[in-house]
Amino acid sequence: QVQLVESGGGSVQPGGSLRLSCAASGIIFSGNAMGWYRQALGKQRELVARITLAGIPNYADSVKDRFTISRDNAKNTVYLQMNSLKPEDTAVYYCVASREFRALRSWETVASWGQGTQVTVSS
Secondary structure (H helix, E strand, C coil): CCEEEEECCEEECCCCCEEEEEEEECCCHHHCEEEEEEECCCCCCEEEEEECCCCCEEECCCCCCCEEEEEECCCCEEEEEECCCCHHHCEEEEEEEECCHHHHHCHHHCCEECCCEEEEECC
16 A cells, blocks of 8 residues: 655745655655645645656756755655745645656646645745
8 A cells, every 4th residue: 555644844934944755655666756746725736846766856947946856765755845935835735656757747647645744834
């Protein structure tokens, strides 16, 4: 049974930082591309960042140069370091996994996802 468990969400002021973690079990972590989606209240879910099996990252334009995705295959964990946070980054963040990197481009083709963690950016 695949489990993706996110942690690290919370409330922060604009300009602040948070680091999300996602611990994976039930999958061969090193054989899966990993990523992060987010969904703000009343908005569509959007892809934030993804990372290949080899550790090559890819970002949405809205978070490029502010967010960093990384993975630790020894710990079966993927991270999302979020800096210079803005109010528009407020959303529930979901960890996702698929054996195919391209499958992470669309929520409909994501193989596995977590329950999500809330990130709130507000003064």
